[in-house]
Amino acid sequence: MTGENFAVFRGESGEVYVLDAYCPHLGANMAVGGCVKGESLECPFHAWRFGGKDGQCVAIPYAEKVPEFAKARRWHSVEVNSFIFVWYHAQNEEPTWKLSALPQLAPSQWVYRGRSEFYISAHIQEIPENGADVAHLNAIHGPSLLAGGTLSTSGFLAGGSWARHLWTATWAAQTGPNEGHKAILSLVHEFRLFSKFAMIKMNVNAVQIGPGYVELSVDTTFGKAVILQSVTPVGPLLQRVIHRMYAAPSMPAPFANMIMLGEAIMFKRDIIVWNHKKFEDRPLLVREDKAINRYRRWYSQFYSENSPRLGKSPDGLDW
Ligand code: FES
Ligand SMILES: [Fe+2]
Structure with missing residues (x-):
């Protein structure tokens, strides 16, 4: 919009x-x-x-x-989970689905643990596509967090063979009445030392709701938390992404802060790629990338005839 x-x-x-x-x-x-x-x-x-x-x-x-x-x-607007959402439809159609509040975010339930905000130069589809792009996880999110928000895989802090994040992921579009606008990414994360000792284990269940909103439920040995992600287009190929975190009161604050920081560091690695890549309309995929195709079919429901599009430039640059 x-x-x-x-x-x-x-x-x-x-x-x-x-x-x-x-x-x-x-x-x-x-x-x-x-x-x-x-x-x-x-x-x-x-x-x-x-x-x-x-x-x-x-x-x-x-x-x-x-x-x-x-x-x-x-x-049309709705206030849910302390966000105000506005319904935008290029043909001015009435809302076809609704958002519901997370009960754990009701007043005096979970504790607010901070936010991050980024402006990203990318096509709106790129950011949610990250969930279905399971192969990028071990490539750019594998090197240790200690290496920071870079794409560098070398150096002691990146972990090499002694410390690595391991990710297993599945992505599935939802079906059924009032569910088709959702997709679910299930992620299992382990931080391993010397390929053996799982130091930190974490299960993440991310519900993608519509074209630009995600609720990530994080389940760790130290308690549960939720991270809400919103992607708002603020200009052609310019997205504002906000993450907000709420944790169960039982989760120690320093650990909650560590997750928030860790998420921001990992996200910065994606941002480096997004800021510099082009949007590939016809990607060259292998069988193992098939969730990307399924994701693109799912995402296409959020376009309609009059959706604003970037014109193809005359010299054929596809962006
Ligand atoms: S009342 Fe005159 S511009 Fe709004
Ligand atoms: Fe990523």
Whole structure:
């Protein structure tokens, strides 16, 4: 939904509303100096007021009559897991699926343990494709975390033969009513010393929900946690990715911080690849890469006829 500007506000009831930022009267940005009145938003320029529920204009302080056609565009939104999601459909279709809240994130349940935020120059499909791309795991996430967010596999800290992360992964699109927009990645992670001793074991179950949201449930010897990932397109080939972590109160804070840091380090390795690669429309795959094909078929449901596309450049560069 690149290129849209929103006025997001909370009515006095606590309900969240999203209207088009630009006032249909003379185009002022209502997110800059607009004022919440009850369940409506008052534009700062001439004080027209728009209802949050439907965008209908409810008051024009200097006019005798409010015309019925005076309306701001209202976007479907939902507040779930402390995020505000906006439904975008290139053909303006109504929402076809819903998000549900994770019970462990209800107030006074799990503990917030921090966030990371990255801007990544990549096609929107690249980032969620990482889950179905099981072969990259042992290649770029195999070298020890101590080597940091680099692609270097040499040097003592990268671990060589004495320390390695081992990953086993399966990816599956979901089927069934109200499930088709989901896919599940199951990951088993071990940190091994001298190819033998499994130091840290971790099971990760990642539920990909729609084109840009993932809930990763992490199960470790020190307790459970969840990492929420959102991918928001903010420009052509520019994505903002946020991770937020919540852990069970039983998980010691330093361990939770270590997971958050470890995740960010591993993610930086992917970012280096994404920032420099091109989007390959027709990749050359082997049989073992077949989940990538399944992923692409699954992801294609999120495009429709009018989805914004990057034009092919005349010299044939495929990006
Ligand atoms: S521009 Fe918003 S009320 Fe005039
Ligand atoms: Fe990765």
